[in-house]
Amino acid sequence: MCLRDVVERFTKELVNCLFDSGYQEIHPTDTKQLFVKILKKLDIQDEDHLWNTFENSFQEIRAKLDLDALAAFENDPAAKSIEEIYLAYPGFYAIAVYRLSNFLLKLDLPTLPRMMSEYAHSATGTDIHPGAEIGHSFFIDHATGIVIGETTIIKNNVSIYQGVTLGGLQVHKRLAKTKRHPTIESHVVIYANATILGGNVVIGAHSVIGANVCVTESIPPNSLVTVQSENQISQRK
Numbered sequence: 001m002c003l004r005d006v007v008e009r010f011t012k013e014l015v016n017c018l019f020d021s022g023y024q025e026i027h028p029t030d031t032k033q034l035f036v037k038i039l040k041k042l043d044i045q046d047e048d049h050l051w052n053t054f055e056n057s058f059q060e061i062r063a064k065l066d067l068d069a070l071a072a073f074e075n076d077p078a079a080k081s082i083e084e085i086y087l088a089y090p091g092f093y094a095i096a097v098y099r100l101s102n103f104l105l106k107l108d109l110p111t112l113p114r115m116m117s118e119y120a121h122s123a124t125g126t127d128i129h130p131g132a133e134i135g136h137s138f139f140i141d142h143a144t145g146i147v148i149g150e151t152t153i154i155k156n157n158v159s160i161y162q163g164v165t166l167g168g169l170q171v172h173k174r175l176a177k178t179k180r181h182p183t184i185e186s187h188v189v190i191y192a193n194a195t196i197l198g199g200n201v202v203i204g205a206h207s208v209i210g211a212n213v214c215v216t217e218s219i220p221p222n223s224l225v226t227v228q229s230e231n232q233i234s235q236r237k
Contacts, residue, residue, distance in 0.1 A: 006034060006041075007116060007119060010038060011119050011120070013030060015097070015100075017031055019062075019086060036051070042109075042112065050107060053107060054104065054107065057103050061100060064099055065096055067137045068095050068137060069092060070082065070137070071137040071159070072089060072139045072140075090124035090142075091124070091143040091146075094121075094123075094124040094128055094146075095128070095138055095140060097128075098117065098120070098134065101114075102130045102134075105131055124143050124144075125143055125145055126143045127147045128148045129149055129150040131151065132148050133153045134148075134152075135157075137157045142192075145162055145164075146164050147164075147165045147166065148166045150180070150181065151180050151199060152166045152182060153183040157186050159188075161191050161192040161194075162193070163192050163193035163194075165196070166182055168198065168199065169199075179200075180199045182198060185202065185204055185205040186205045187205055188205065188206070188207050188209070189208045189209070191209060191210050191213075193212045194211060194214075196214075196216075197214070197216050198216050198217075201217060201219075202219070203215070203218070203219050204220045204223060207224070
């Protein structure tokens with residue numbers, strides 16, 4: 001449990017380093033010290049090299065996050081400023097932690113990326129596996145209840161809403177090394193509580209997946225997928 005507390009603090013420090021240059025000047029070594037402490041607890045060597053590689057990625061990660069924030073501002077009529085996205089949008093925070101943990105996963109660091117994503121999950125209600133591949137200008141609105149599985153591929157300019165699941169049809173352990181989660185092409189919008197399942201499923205570019213839809217087959221580009229239902233309305237007595 002102590003390690004979980006350290007990882008939570010480390011994750012918060014990372015986000016501070018990315019978005020607050022003044023903080024970084026005041027606390028120039030705090031984040032690295034936490035990183036080294038975590039790696040020692042996980043029995044991982046070469047801490048300095050790993051940290052330097054990670055730190056050198058911050059500018060690139062920040063540039064991607066700026067595009068994510070801009071996508072949120074342009075797609076959400078409730079957003080009043082970019083600063084509001086940075087400071088008050090849980091979906092953006094979840095994406096920030098995802099982009100950091102995804103880079104660490106690519107450094108072959110065990111456990112730490114998953115712990116970071118689980119902290120973000122508890123803080124935002126959004127569960128993004130660090131192994132997912134997500135392109136630029138990604139927007140998550142409202143955030144709560146979203147699940148994005150390990151082998152999900154999301155291309156550019158995709159927007160998703162609360163309750164969306166990008167998951168697998170089966171959970172057998174023997175499928176661990178296979179693609180189990182869907183591919184979402186560019187310029188797709190997925191509305192609230194939609195479920196898209198299966199590693200062979202591709203949602204074509206410029207498609208809209210409506211609320212409460214369950215998709216288990218590929219959808220061609222420029223499609224609109226909705227649930228056909230009727231509301232029965234009667235007068236109360």
